[in-house]
Amino acid sequence: MMRWFSGGAAESSAAAVKYSMQEFAAVQVQALESEADPPGPAVPLGDLWKDRGAVVMVVRRPG
Protein backbone atom coordinates (compact mmCIF):
# COMPACT_ATOMS: atom_id res chain seq x y z
CA MET A 1 0.00 0.00 0.00
CA MET A 2 2.69 2.45 1.01
CA ARG A 3 4.55 1.61 -2.15
CA TRP A 4 1.56 2.75 -4.17
CA PHE A 5 1.20 5.99 -2.24
CA SER A 6 4.87 6.81 -2.50
CA GLY A 7 4.90 6.37 -6.23
CA GLY A 8 6.90 3.18 -6.04
CA ALA A 9 5.87 1.95 -9.45
CA ALA A 10 7.11 5.10 -11.10
CA GLU A 11 10.39 4.89 -9.22
CA SER A 12 10.89 1.31 -10.34
CA SER A 13 10.32 2.20 -13.93
CA ALA A 14 12.75 5.08 -13.61
CA ALA A 15 15.40 2.68 -12.40
CA ALA A 16 14.76 0.54 -15.44
CA VAL A 17 15.29 3.36 -17.88
CA LYS A 18 17.56 2.42 -20.71
CA TYR A 19 19.27 5.47 -22.03
CA SER A 20 19.14 4.82 -25.73
CA MET A 21 20.44 7.99 -27.25
CA GLN A 22 19.04 6.98 -30.61
CA GLU A 23 15.55 7.09 -29.13
CA PHE A 24 16.25 10.40 -27.43
CA ALA A 25 17.67 11.86 -30.62
CA ALA A 26 14.61 10.84 -32.63
CA VAL A 27 12.11 12.71 -30.43
CA GLN A 28 10.38 15.37 -32.50
CA VAL A 29 10.27 18.83 -30.95
CA GLN A 30 9.09 22.22 -32.14
CA ALA A 31 10.89 25.49 -31.46
CA LEU A 32 9.04 28.05 -29.36
CA GLU A 33 10.49 31.42 -30.25
CA SER A 34 7.91 33.43 -28.38
CA GLU A 35 4.63 32.86 -26.63
CA ALA A 36 2.99 35.06 -29.24
CA ASP A 37 4.18 32.89 -32.12
CA PRO A 38 3.04 29.40 -33.13
CA PRO A 39 5.52 26.54 -32.64
CA GLY A 40 8.01 25.98 -35.43
CA PRO A 41 8.31 22.88 -37.61
CA ALA A 42 9.16 19.57 -35.96
CA VAL A 43 12.84 18.72 -35.76
CA PRO A 44 14.59 15.71 -34.23
CA LEU A 45 16.02 16.48 -30.81
CA GLY A 46 19.35 15.03 -31.89
CA ASP A 47 19.76 17.81 -34.42
CA LEU A 48 19.94 20.27 -31.55
CA TRP A 49 23.02 18.76 -29.93
CA LYS A 50 24.93 17.50 -32.95
CA ASP A 51 26.97 20.67 -33.47
CA ARG A 52 28.23 21.51 -29.99
CA GLY A 53 26.35 19.38 -27.50
CA ALA A 54 23.52 20.48 -25.27
CA VAL A 55 22.13 20.68 -21.78
CA VAL A 56 18.58 19.42 -22.17
CA MET A 57 16.17 20.32 -19.40
CA VAL A 58 12.95 18.33 -19.47
CA VAL A 59 10.67 20.61 -17.55
CA ARG A 60 7.13 20.65 -16.25
CA ARG A 61 6.90 24.08 -17.70
CA PRO A 62 9.70 26.50 -18.50
CA GLY A 63 10.02 29.04 -15.74
Add this chain to the structure above:
Amino acid sequence: MTQAKHTSRLIAVCTGAADSDGFKAGFPGGETYLDSAATLKTLLGGGQIRKAGLFGDLLASSTFWSGYKRAKANHPELGAGSSNADGFDLGGVFVVSPTSELLFMHLEKLGEVADTEKLKEALATNDSQNSSGTAAK
Protein backbone atom coordinates in the same frame (compact mmCIF):
# COMPACT_ATOMS: atom_id res chain seq x y z
CA MET B 1 32.33 36.14 -9.33
CA THR B 2 32.84 35.05 -12.90
CA GLN B 3 30.83 32.41 -14.65
CA ALA B 4 32.40 29.89 -16.98
CA LYS B 5 31.34 30.10 -20.60
CA HIS B 6 30.39 26.75 -22.03
CA THR B 7 29.98 25.77 -25.63
CA SER B 8 26.87 23.62 -25.25
CA ARG B 9 23.38 24.82 -26.04
CA LEU B 10 20.83 25.21 -23.25
CA ILE B 11 17.52 23.68 -24.24
CA ALA B 12 14.26 23.42 -22.31
CA VAL B 13 11.75 20.87 -23.55
CA CYS B 14 8.20 21.22 -22.30
CA THR B 15 4.97 19.41 -23.04
CA GLY B 16 2.36 22.10 -22.79
CA ALA B 17 1.62 25.75 -23.13
CA ALA B 18 4.99 27.27 -22.58
CA ASP B 19 6.21 30.26 -20.70
CA SER B 20 9.01 30.51 -23.22
CA ASP B 21 9.45 34.25 -22.80
CA GLY B 22 9.87 33.82 -19.06
CA PHE B 23 12.36 31.01 -19.54
CA LYS B 24 14.45 33.06 -21.93
CA ALA B 25 14.38 35.99 -19.51
CA GLY B 26 15.68 33.77 -16.73
CA PHE B 27 18.15 31.87 -18.90
CA PRO B 28 19.58 34.24 -21.52
CA GLY B 29 20.68 32.28 -24.54
CA GLY B 30 18.38 29.40 -23.66
CA GLU B 31 16.03 27.86 -26.18
CA THR B 32 12.60 26.38 -25.62
CA TYR B 33 11.06 23.48 -27.51
CA LEU B 34 7.67 21.84 -27.39
CA ASP B 35 7.28 18.07 -27.11
CA SER B 36 3.50 17.97 -27.28
CA ALA B 37 3.35 14.16 -27.27
CA ALA B 38 5.51 14.01 -24.11
CA THR B 39 7.71 11.45 -25.84
CA LEU B 40 10.83 12.58 -24.03
CA LYS B 41 9.21 12.41 -20.60
CA THR B 42 7.92 8.95 -21.44
CA LEU B 43 11.40 7.80 -22.43
CA LEU B 44 12.82 9.19 -19.20
CA GLY B 45 10.27 7.17 -17.26
CA GLY B 46 11.12 3.94 -19.04
CA GLY B 47 7.82 3.84 -20.94
CA GLN B 48 5.57 5.96 -18.75
CA ILE B 49 5.65 9.50 -17.48
CA ARG B 50 7.08 9.63 -13.98
CA LYS B 51 4.79 11.31 -11.48
CA ALA B 52 5.53 12.94 -8.17
CA GLY B 53 4.15 10.78 -5.36
CA LEU B 54 1.84 12.27 -2.77
CA PHE B 55 3.71 11.10 0.33
CA GLY B 56 7.12 10.43 -1.04
CA ASP B 57 7.60 13.71 -2.81
CA LEU B 58 5.15 16.28 -1.53
CA LEU B 59 4.06 15.85 2.06
CA ALA B 60 7.28 14.33 3.29
CA SER B 61 9.53 16.80 1.55
CA SER B 62 9.74 20.10 3.36
CA THR B 63 12.77 20.90 1.25
CA PHE B 64 10.52 20.99 -1.79
CA TRP B 65 8.28 23.66 -0.32
CA SER B 66 11.11 25.75 1.02
CA GLY B 67 12.95 25.43 -2.27
CA TYR B 68 9.82 26.35 -4.18
CA LYS B 69 9.23 29.47 -2.09
CA ARG B 70 12.89 30.46 -2.38
CA ALA B 71 12.84 30.06 -6.16
CA LYS B 72 9.68 32.13 -6.47
CA ALA B 73 11.18 34.86 -4.29
CA ASN B 74 14.51 34.93 -6.09
CA HIS B 75 13.18 34.75 -9.62
CA PRO B 76 10.00 36.83 -9.87
CA GLU B 77 10.76 37.35 -13.56
CA LEU B 78 9.93 33.71 -14.14
CA GLY B 79 6.27 34.39 -13.41
CA ALA B 80 3.77 31.68 -12.66
CA GLY B 81 6.09 29.11 -14.17
CA SER B 82 5.65 25.50 -13.29
CA SER B 83 3.06 26.11 -10.62
CA ASN B 84 0.09 25.94 -12.96
CA ALA B 85 0.93 23.40 -15.61
CA ASP B 86 1.63 19.67 -15.65
CA GLY B 87 2.98 19.97 -12.15
CA PHE B 88 3.07 16.30 -11.12
CA ASP B 89 5.01 15.09 -14.15
CA LEU B 90 8.67 14.69 -13.36
CA GLY B 91 11.34 15.71 -15.80
CA GLY B 92 15.07 15.77 -15.63
CA VAL B 93 18.20 17.20 -17.12
CA PHE B 94 20.87 15.61 -19.24
CA VAL B 95 24.01 16.68 -21.01
CA VAL B 96 24.75 15.22 -24.42
CA SER B 97 27.89 15.62 -26.46
CA PRO B 98 27.84 16.29 -30.20
CA THR B 99 28.59 12.61 -30.71
CA SER B 100 25.40 11.71 -28.78
CA GLU B 101 27.34 10.56 -25.75
CA LEU B 102 25.33 10.92 -22.55
CA LEU B 103 27.66 12.84 -20.23
CA PHE B 104 25.27 13.54 -17.36
CA MET B 105 21.77 12.53 -16.33
CA HIS B 106 19.54 13.65 -13.48
CA LEU B 107 16.01 12.36 -13.10
CA GLU B 108 13.96 14.92 -11.27
CA LYS B 109 12.65 14.17 -7.82
CA LEU B 110 10.85 16.90 -5.93
CA GLY B 111 13.03 18.43 -3.27
CA GLU B 112 16.23 17.37 -4.98
CA VAL B 113 18.30 19.24 -7.50
CA ALA B 114 20.85 17.99 -9.96
CA ASP B 115 24.42 17.60 -8.72
CA THR B 116 25.85 20.85 -10.05
CA GLU B 117 29.45 19.72 -9.67
CA LYS B 118 28.88 16.68 -11.84
CA LEU B 119 26.92 18.83 -14.27
CA LYS B 120 29.87 21.22 -14.54
CA GLU B 121 32.21 18.29 -15.11
CA ALA B 122 29.99 17.09 -17.95
CA LEU B 123 29.97 20.56 -19.48
CA ALA B 124 33.75 20.74 -19.24
CA THR B 125 34.03 17.35 -20.91
CA ASN B 126 31.77 18.57 -23.70
CA ASP B 127 33.84 21.74 -24.05
CA SER B 128 37.03 19.74 -24.38
CA GLN B 129 35.45 17.49 -27.02
CA ASN B 130 34.35 20.55 -28.96
CA SER B 131 37.76 22.18 -28.77
CA SER B 132 39.51 19.00 -29.83
CA GLY B 133 37.27 18.70 -32.86
CA THR B 134 35.61 15.45 -31.80
CA ALA B 135 32.21 16.88 -32.67
CA ALA B 136 30.42 15.41 -35.62
CA LYS B 137 29.99 17.96 -38.38
